[in-house]
Amino acid sequence: MKIQEIVSLLNADVQSGADKLDEEVSSAFGSDMMSEVLAYVQDQGVLLTGLVNEQIVRTAAMMNMYCIIMVRGKQPTDNMKEMAEDNDLVLLTTELTMYETSGILYTNGLNPAGHSYV
Amino acid sequence: MSELVKLHYDVDGNDFAAAGEASMKIKKELRNLGFPQDIIRRIAIAVYEGEINMVIHADGGTADVSVGLDEIDITLADKGPGIPDVEKAMQKGWSTASEEVRSAGFGAGMGLPNMKKNTDEMEIETEVGVGTTIHMKVYVA
Numbered sequence: 001m002k003i004q005e006i007v008s009l010l011n012a013d014v015q016s017g018a019d020k021l022d023e024e025v026s027s028a029f030g031s032d033m034m035s036e037v038l039a040y041v042q043d044q045g046v047l048l049t050g051l052v053n054e055q056i057v058r059t060a061a062m063m064n065m066y067c068i069i070m071v072r073g074k075q076p077t078d079n080m081k082e083m084a085e086d087n088d089l090v091l092l093t094t095e096l097t098m099y100e101t102s103g104i105l106y107t108n109g110l111n112p113a114g115h116s117y118v
Numbered sequence: 119m120s121e122l123v124k125l126h127y128d129v130d131g132n133d134f135a136a137a138g139e140a141s142m143k144i145k146k147e148l149r150n151l152g153f154p155q156d157i158i159r160r161i162a163i164a165v166y167e168g169e170i171n172m173v174i175h176a177d178g179g180t181a182d183v184s185v186g187l188d189e190i191d192i193t194l195a196d197k198g199p200g201i202p203d204v205e206k207a208m209q210k211g212w213s214t215a216s217e218e219v220r221s222a223g224f225g226a227g228m229g230l231p232n233m234k235k236n237t238d239e240m241e242i243e244t245e246v247g248v249g250t251t252i253h254m255k256v257y258v259a
Contacts, residue, residue, distance in 0.1 A: 035226030
């Protein structure tokens with residue numbers, strides 16, 4: 001799925017990385033705990049989160065992810081937007097909840113991220 | 119071990135937003151040196167977890183990385199409270215992180231186990247009231 005399709009499906013706003021919407025992603029993981037993301041997620045993809053701080057961008061960057069979706073109408077700070085640009089990450093915001101966002105992306109073919117338990 | 123590059127970073131204990139900056143720099147350096155993406159990712163995650171620990175538990179510390187031909191050695195050192203029971207700290211889900219840290223998305227009690235998972239060797243030296251030093255190795259040959 002191209003990131004552009006995610007934008008359309010979620011009616012999302014593009015906060016950073018508008019030039020990278022043609023990139024393909026195949027999996028996603030949702031959590032407000034970055035500890036869990038760091039410990040479980042194996043493959044690169046999309047991070048869904050309702051957490052708002054710099055560490056969501058850093059976690060996604062550390063794990064070589066492509067896209068962050070901030071759910072529940074959460075808005076990034078300017079610093080977060082800059083960090084996302086610096087790390088080639090697309091940063092999206094949506095008014096939808098984590099559950100709604102997950103459901104829409106899942107039924108449209110975005111797979112659960114591969115995971116391995118520590 | 120013959121060393122190609124040595125990197126040193128100070129981790130500021132007073133700035134949670136800045137936690138992870140050393141890991142980001144290390145990641146970029148390793149990418150410039152041409153290491154495979156999988157190796158870089160494992161090291162980035164291990165150092166990031168360690169950096170977060172140093173910021174939330176130990177008021178900061180230092181991160182040193184020695185890049186060799188066969189292995190990458192990482193040493194994270196702090197002068198924090200030390201770990202009273204290392205065996206317990208290595209258990210998944212065991213955490214002494216504050217509610218504030220948890221609401222910032224960390225403190226799930228997965229840090230040390232995840233550092234071990236992402237490295238080939240890990241050793242913890244710790245003394246209560248003195249500090250903690252963690253040595254990690256990732257084989258690259």
